[in-house]
Amino acid sequence: MAGVMDSVNQRTQLVGQNRLELLLFRLDGRQLYGINVFKVKEVLQCPRLTVMPKSSPVVRGVANIRGGTIPILDLSLATGRRSLDDLANSFVIITEYNTKVQGFLVRSVERIVNMNWEEILPPPKGTGREHYLTAVAQLDQQLVEIIDVEKILAEVAPTSEVISEGVIDAETQSKAVSKRVLIVDDSSVARKQVTRCLQTVGVEVTALNDGREALDYLRQLADSGRNPNDEFLMLISDIEMPEMDGYTLTAEVRHDPRMQNLHILLHTSLSGVFNQAMVKKVGADDFLAKFRPDDLASRVVERIRVTDGG
Template sequence: MSNQGKQSQKLLLFRLFGSRLFGIGTLKIREILPFRRVTKLPHSHHAVIGTATFRGSAVPVIDMSAAVGYPALTKEERENASIIVTDVQRREIGFLVRGVQQIIETDWKSVMPPPKALGANVFITGLLDTGSNIIQLLDVELLLAKVYPESLDTQEVMLSEVQSETLGSLNILLVDDSQVARKQLSDVLDSKGIHYHVTTNGSDALDILLKEHGSGHPIEILVSDIEMPGLDGYELAFNVRDNSSLKQPYIILHTSLNSEMSLSYANQVGANEALTKFDAEELLQAMLRGASSSTFRADTQSASSRSIG
């Protein structure tokens, strides 16, 4: 496959407890700061140690160790700790970690999904074997959902009867490795009585696309996360666009990243749109744009059409 569908991923490695290493993508990170004084928040989650000022704004700081079930850092340990300021799901959050290790470069094909035996509530989206260490990639979305459960509440979106019927007539596929993101996506469509397929990774998504095409009911709207173990969203989009035998779906890449670079790259690999998680109104409107796009009209004339709308 062409290198156009591939993008290297930089990971920040850090420690939470003992010598075990964890990682998050650097595209999520705004800045890494030494621990600073925080202002306590009343009635907050036990893992929220307070707020710190970052570039003139008050940013909540979460003790990541406490949030995932390890012992919280003591006051003495905090003095040598770091705060990773992230930009995730349209909000700035600081994560207190025991120690920042290094930044490494990898690609998502090297990342393995976590064993199913770990259960549904594990805070890990993938494992990376570097030869000397097994890096655990943290599910930041799940962590935030545990600390801020209200973030899972999906706002009610008003659709006309025609719009609901339009979306209900489409063959839709949702792809996301995060259980929190899958629930948010599913809740939106369930609330409107819209049928869909859902899977956790790009490889299975590609199989569903091929199977549905072969059965005469091709996928028309593909909503995929970007950062996933194995076949990530970029490569999935590129593989779909590179397969001239497939009726081409309208591709929406859906990401917790607010990085303009990641959204720009989504268009380069053939995605029609790239949205930052999570706004139900934006998602449904993007699907409606897909339903009326020239992609579907062109595909009735040529299965190899690649209109980017």
């Protein structure tokens, strides 16, 4: 796995081309799973784990890796399957989500594949509400399941959704009731978190599931003679989404004269040094790592003040 994190410049060139690279892995059977390579810092044989008292059963222990103590989550157990017991022959995928580093215990790591986001589809409608999938893809006549990691992390270590006192003032909150924000995210957990945060600010929220759905929605608004920039205070979009990612959505919006002035905030669990350059390349106005209620609320408050001349 020495090559997992090389060719960063090559990956950066995928921006705006609606492409991604998936690291494929298996848990307790033959089913293939995928995770975006941009989330992966390192892949290694499972190190020695130290059990943490009173931690979630999903957290198999912590490992000392390159001078840091990292929690290791059993991805099989987290998704309702049996735990992975043969640790000596298992692997750990070290990832960074929402600026936090954790490891995911898996049975085996396969390879990296380059795919188009149009080939990444939402989970089948009959999957039910309790599933842990955020998307699926067909690869070499085999189904690849992409796990909703944000849902797992929210269950293992819930994030506070409380906005600190002083972030929103009464005057701004009174102005917020006339504002509407469009949010786009394929994770049901992320959509709920962002919606609750923005509702606390006072704005009305329209929530959609992916970039393709959002672009179609905005185009229909424009076709009907309504200006999306007048309809919405801002667009807050995830980056990783099936069918159309947030970078491509941003680029498409910027290329359409009817909506090109819409304020766009990319709000994503992708971390790292690449993001600022990518955000600038596709023409987004701002970037924020998920999920920090105070930071998100502050961005919305700032937009309200700017649009109202405050």
